[in-house]
Amino acid sequence: MSNPFIRLEDVSKSFGLLTxxxxxxxxxxxxxFISLLxxxxxxxxTILMMLAGFENPTSxxxxxxxxxxxxxxxxxxxxxVVFQNYALFPHMTVSENVAFPLKMRGxxxxxxxxxxxxxxxxxxxxxxxxxxxxxxxxGQQQRVALARALIFEPEVVLMDEPLGALDKQLREQMQxxxxxxxxxxxxxxxxxxxxxxxxxxxxxxxxxxxRGQIEQIGKPSDIYDHPSTQFVAEFIGETNLVxxxxxxxxGGTARVQLPGGQEVFIETATDLRPNGSVCLSxxxxxxxxxxxxxxxxxxTAAISDVVYxxxxxxxxxxxDSQALVVKTDRSQPTLSIGExxxxxxxxxxxxxxxx
Amino acid sequence: MNPPxxxxxxxxLVLVAPLLLFLVFFFAFPLVTMMRSAVSDPVAARALPTTxxxxxxxxxxxxxxxxxxxxxxxxxxxxxxxxxxxxxxxxLNSAKSGFRTLMSKTRTAASETDGNIDLIALDKRWADxxxxxxxxxxxxxxxxxxxxxxxxxxxRDASSAITALPADASANKVIMLRxxxxxxxxxxxxxxxxxxxxxxxxSVDGWKRQLLLGAVLLPLWTSLLVRTAxxxxxxxxxxxxxxxxxxxxxxxxxxxxxxxxxxxxIAMTHILLPFMVLPIFSVLIGIPKNLMPAAASLGAHxxxxxxxxxxxxxxxxxxSGSLLxxxxxxxxxITPALIGGARDQMISSVIAYYxxxxxxxxxxxxxxxxxxxxxxxxxxxxLRLSSEREVRP
Numbered sequence: 001m002s003n004p005f006i007r008l009e010d011v012s013k014s015f016g017l018l019t020x021x022x023x024x025x026x027x028x029x030x031x032x033f034i035s036l037l038x039x040x041x042x043x044x045x046t047i048l049m050m051l052a053g054f055e056n057p058t059s060x061x062x063x064x065x066x067x068x069x070x071x072x073x074x075x076x077x078x079x080x081v082v083f084q085n086y087a088l089f090p091h092m093t094v095s096e097n098v099a100f101p102l103k104m105r106g107x108x109x110x111x112x113x114x115x116x117x118x119x120x121x122x123x124x125x126x127x128x129x130x131x132x133x134x135x136x137x138x139g140q141q142q143r144v145a146l147a148r149a150l151i152f153e154p155e156v157v158l159m160d161e162p163l164g165a166l167d168k169q170l171r172e173q174m175q176x177x178x179x180x181x182x183x184x185x186x187x188x189x190x191x192x193x194x195x196x197x198x199x200x201x202x203x204x205x206x207x208x209x210x211r212g213q214i215e216q217i218g219k220p221s222d223i224y225d226h227p228s229t230q231f232v233a234e235f236i237g238e239t240n241l242v243x244x245x246x247x248x249x250x251g252g253t254a255r256v257q258l259p260g261g262q263e264v265f266i267e268t269a270t271d272l273r274p275n276g277s278v279c280l281s282x283x284x285x286x287x288x289x290x291x292x293x294x295x296x297x298x299x300t301a302a303i304s305d306v307v308y309x310x311x312x313x314x315x316x317x318x319x320d321s322q323a324l325v326v327k328t329d330r331s332q333p334t335l336s337i338g339e340x341x342x343x344x345x346x347x348x349x350x351x352x353x354x355x
Numbered sequence: 356m357n358p359p360x361x362x363x364x365x366x367x368l369v370l371v372a373p374l375l376l377f378l379v380f381f382f383a384f385p386l387v388t389m390m391r392s393a394v395s396d397p398v399a400a401r402a403l404p405t406t407x408x409x410x411x412x413x414x415x416x417x418x419x420x421x422x423x424x425x426x427x428x429x430x431x432x433x434x435x436x437x438x439x440x441x442x443x444x445x446x447l448n449s450a451k452s453g454f455r456t457l458m459s460k461t462r463t464a465a466s467e468t469d470g471n472i473d474l475i476a477l478d479k480r481w482a483d484x485x486x487x488x489x490x491x492x493x494x495x496x497x498x499x500x501x502x503x504x505x506x507x508x509x510x511r512d513a514s515s516a517i518t519a520l521p522a523d524a525s526a527n528k529v530i531m532l533r534x535x536x537x538x539x540x541x542x543x544x545x546x547x548x549x550x551x552x553x554x555x556x557x558s559v560d561g562w563k564r565q566l567l568l569g570a571v572l573l574p575l576w577t578s579l580l581v582r583t584a585x586x587x588x589x590x591x592x593x594x595x596x597x598x599x600x601x602x603x604x605x606x607x608x609x610x611x612x613x614x615x616x617x618x619x620x621i622a623m624t625h626i627l628l629p630f631m632v633l634p635i636f637s638v639l640i641g642i643p644k645n646l647m648p649a650a651a652s653l654g655a656h657x658x659x660x661x662x663x664x665x666x667x668x669x670x671x672x673x674x675s676g677s678l679l680x681x682x683x684x685x686x687x688x689i690t691p692a693l694i695g696g697a698r699d700q701m702i703s704s705v706i707a708y709y710x711x712x713x714x715x716x717x718x719x720x721x722x723x724x725x726x727x728x729x730x731x732x733x734x735x736x737x738l739r740l741s742s743e744r745e746v747r748p
Binding site for chain 2: 081101250
């Protein structure tokens with residue numbers, strides 16, 4: 001990145017003997033929406049807490065807007081934080097909550113009133129200004145928290161699993177709302193989540209965390225289509241991991257033998273050695289059933305399960321010892337369990353992942 | 356009403372009956388008795404029934420009539436019970452001193468002859484209307500407000516108007532005021548120590564929290580008398596505290612800590628501190644952990660975050676803790692009695708003096724009633740204030 005707004009340089013954080021973040025380097029551009037995605041305990045929240053100033057890095061440096069901020073106390077960092085459980089002040093009304101950051105900055109009363117009104121209108125809560133947080137629904141509380149974190153026009157907004165406590169429908173609505181605010185206000189957002197679909201829908205870039213380190217960072221489509229490791233492939237979306245051994249490499253194509261003896265061709269994006277073993281990730285929706293007209297790899301397999309999902313069918317097919325999940329649309333003729341089918345997929349859909 | 360519901364009601368009534376009976380016999384009944392004794396004054400009316408009738412038409416200013424004197428002598432001859440006579444003398448003497456000698460002299464004279472006695476010839480004091488006023492007031496009603504008035508340093512003068520007692524006659528108002536000032540001081544000191552302590556206890560966890568709470572609870576499990584006795588030993592001129600101070604060279608001579616106000620405040624604060632710490636602590640641990648970080652992220656300096664967020668939320672605990680401490684402190688008796696000097700005695704010791712020393716149950720009841728009323732008024736104010744800014748988290 002040519003001109004990153006936030007830069008984490010070799011940041012480590014340990015609690016006693018437990019190292020939560022190890023030698024992390026991360027650059028975040030201005031106006032970027034970046035998601036930190038990973039299982040719990042992967043260090044993503046700790047990074048957010050270090051950005052916000054609630055935790056100090058054990059070593060390394062954090063820069064924001066050209067200034068080193070890792071020794072700055074939280075109240076002087078000018079970062080808006082949206083907490084998991086909203087952290088609204090229960091003894092204040094909605095408008096008092098939203099006015100709090102401006103009051104702390106000593107803004108004059110008239111300006112505070114005006115900006116609070118605008119901020120509440122932005123999240124469509126103007127009519128509830130005099131309520132207390134306990135009188136609001138979860139989604140409304142979340143929007144108050146959002147308005148409160150945005151009203152002082154922070155340089156960065158940090159969000160710690162802000163949608164975790166909402167039900168599915170509300171969560172999807174809020175995802176769109178937050179994305180919309182991000183675009184309109186040109187905010188820089190660091191979004192921590194363990195929900196991969198949330199990260200895919202909202203982010204400009206996703207950083208996948210595993211055991212305190214970034215496993216892969218990139219655009220959502222890059223990460224989904226080209227996962228670099230087995231962990232990423234399994235964490236983002238659903239996938240079939242197939243092991244095999246490289247038989248030969250010709251040009252950009254390699255021939256791989258599966259444990260059962262069947263052979264598939266793959267495109268070699270990474271350097272492969274003949275006779276080396278390899279792990280392939282094949283997304284379920286890339287595999288076609290039947291498909292005599294499709295060029296590419298063909299495998300015979302027996303259907304062992306058919307699961308109805310409304311808009312699609314999920315098939316489990318067994319080829320030798322390998323189980324393959326296949327996602328098909330419902331234009332397929334009905335398949336019965338035990339039926340032998342031909343599965344086909346393109347060499348470019350076989351993506352080599354590191355174990 | 357259908358039968359099962361009625362039987363349920365009977366069962367619940369049976370279940371609460373022990374508590375109810377206990378409260379009636381050991382709380383309500385003694386309370387009512389004490390309140391009654393504060394205002395009841397039956398002795399003179401019982402001992403002097405004919406006099407009561409005779410003085411009812413008297414204007415309480417002119418010299419006593421012959422009818423009154425005759426009735427009084429007749430009543431005196433009727434009193435066979437020495438106990439009743441003693442009570443009557445004590446009652447009259449408390450209204451006007453001098454009755455003690457006057458009454459025994461008159462009774463002796465009345466018992467020696469059956470005929471008419473010239474009271475004024477017997478003692479010139481019988482010509483003084485003020486003695487007859489005392490008799491008249493005492494005999495005309497079985498209820499009196501003199502105890503209640505005396506409890507707040509007031510009295511009725513000859514014309515039944517309420518006036519202040521002479522400055523040297525009583526010090527109840529001073530002692531009552533002192534009681535409130537001392538209770539308030541203890542409450543403030545408890546807040547100043549208890550709030551930070553509760554905040555620390557709420558912010559740590561595991562064995563540290565157990566240790567801190569244990570330090571608060573331990574005194575609660577020890578008897579009040581034992582704790583006071585311990586302070587009695589610690590605070591002495593050659594006690595632990597003073598000997599340490601002198602050994603460290605902080606002071607050359609012992610700091611006077613016992614038999615004065617400082618000692619009483621120290622001991623009472625120590626004894627009452629748990630009642631401050633525990634309510635604050637229980638409110639504090641109910642406050643979500645992320646509110647202070649949220650305030651900081653929104654630009655609040657730690658001090659302002661404390662003032663705007665934590666303190667308002669903890670206030671409920673502080674207020675209920677203060678109420679507990681203040682109310683308990685008002686009734687303290689043993690600690691000031693053992694550790695305080697003569698000028699540190701609280702209203703309870705005055706009540707104890709009247710109840711056990713002077714056997715004046717009327718005054719004891721009246722002072723108790725005044726203390727109860729003052730406490731109830733304060734409690735009502737607290738309820739009013741706390742309902743106005745009620746916080747629903």
